[in-house]
Amino acid sequence: MQLSIVIPLLNEEESIKELYDWIASVMQSNRFLYEIIFVDDGSTDQSWNIIENLSKRNPNVKGIRFFKNYGKSQALHAGFKMAQGDVVITMDADLQDNPEEIPELYGLIKNDGYDLISGWKKKRYDSVLAKNLPSKLFNWAARKTSKVKLHDFNCGLKAYNHNVIKAIEVSGEMHRYIPVLAKNAGFDKIGEKVVQHQARKYGTTKFGMERFVNGFLDLLTIWFVSKFGKQPMHLFGALGALVFLIGFSFSIYLGIDKLFLNPTGRLITSRPQFYIALSCMVIGTQLFLAGFLGELFIRTKKTSENYKIAEILAQKNTEVSD
Known part of the structure; x- marks a missing residue:
């Protein structure tokens, strides 16, 4: 299979169908063999019912539903575990990531040999005080600490070689630092691509200012783990x-x-x-x-997942979709 698209989500019932139609259109126009893996991180709205209906219409659509909200890192971990594509794309479900970027991201991994490509939302439509300035400060600190030269660590739109997602373990709130985890695992060919950022169309963001506090604490954790985790x-x-x-x-x-x-x-x-x-x-x-x-x-130590899955939708993949 060429592509796996992993989409973690929480209470995004308004945008799921529109996002699916957009992705399916891009996949068909580029003749990709693909799977879309929606990971429902404990939604309390109709998100899971919509995913079930999409899966019945298109066998390329798969779903994972958590018993409760465990967080984006755990959702990505579960999605990565299921993904079978040679190239894995992650994106958010709020329509702020543009599926039209996928073919170029795929090419950078498959043809240019990158291990990981991270999106860079150079022009953002978020609040300056609430997100832009804290995000710039956070990214500056992450670059200085990790030595990974990216402008936007927290961008949800990323592309991975299949080997990368199977070699790293995303836990806690470490989804912000997947490029650092990949580098620590020996994947050094990490690149960046400017991607289009779109204003949120439905609902409100699920992340507050506390994510930046947690982000800096996680940054200290990953610095310590990368430097002394193997030999405390x-x-x-x-x-x-x-x-x-x-x-x-x-x-x-x-x-x-x-x-x-x-x-x-x-x-x-x-x-x-x-x-x-x-x-x-x-x-x-x-x-x-x-x-x-x-x-x-x-x-x-023995590794174990720190989340519980309530339901999985997985069907045999076919080349035809609607």
């Missing part, structure tokens, strides 16, 4: 040894001072250096143990 002892062990050495040095000083330099002086326990030494040795030991336990956890 390199951080905690080194810090623990350093702090313990500082405390041990203080204790040696106190011992020499009491035994040889000032044997009649005040008690060691009445001196502030004693508590500095004790605290440093205890904290250093705890840091070292944290690194040791982290190494044990990495070597014994």
Whole structure:
């Protein structure tokens, strides 16, 4: 199969049918073999019923419905797990991403050999204070921290080589950092394409300002995981040894001072250096143990999905669609 289009959504009943018609038209005009995977992230409106009806009309339409709202990262994880296309496209369901971009994105992956192409909404139709300025600050911090040179990490319109989505694990709220996850997994050919951004036609955004706070916290997490996730002892062990050495040095000083330099002086326990030494040795030991336990956890952990699927629509793919 040439293309898998993964679309996570939450309460987008007004736009699903229109988006499907648009995508189907693009697929037919370019003679693509394709599948559309709608991932319903716990919608409370008629979104799932619409997806079911579309699947009955067109066997290329598949669906995954979560029991409740787990988040966009979990929706993408489930969609990636089902996807079978040589090239995988992700896009939002709110009609702000333009399906006309898909053929060029496909070509960049299939013909030009890119591992991942991220969309760049250079001209946006969002509120300047609510989204544009925080988004620019967020993207600047992400570039500096990850060394991945993209202008728009959070753009939902992206294209992936099939091998990329099967090699990475999107969890928590890490969907913003899929390019970084791909780079950490060894996929270095990451590009960017300016894409058309459209004003939201129906409903309101499902994300608030808290997503930027969470985004920066996730950025710190992914920086730490990418740098020390495989070998936590390199951080905690080194810090623990350093702090313990500082405390041990203080204790040696106190011992020499009491035994040889000032044997009649005040008690060691009445001196502030004693508590500095004790605290440093205890904290250093705890840091070292944290690194040791982290190494044990990495070597014994078992991965499992942190979402529950209520229903799956999956049919044999055909070349014909309406």
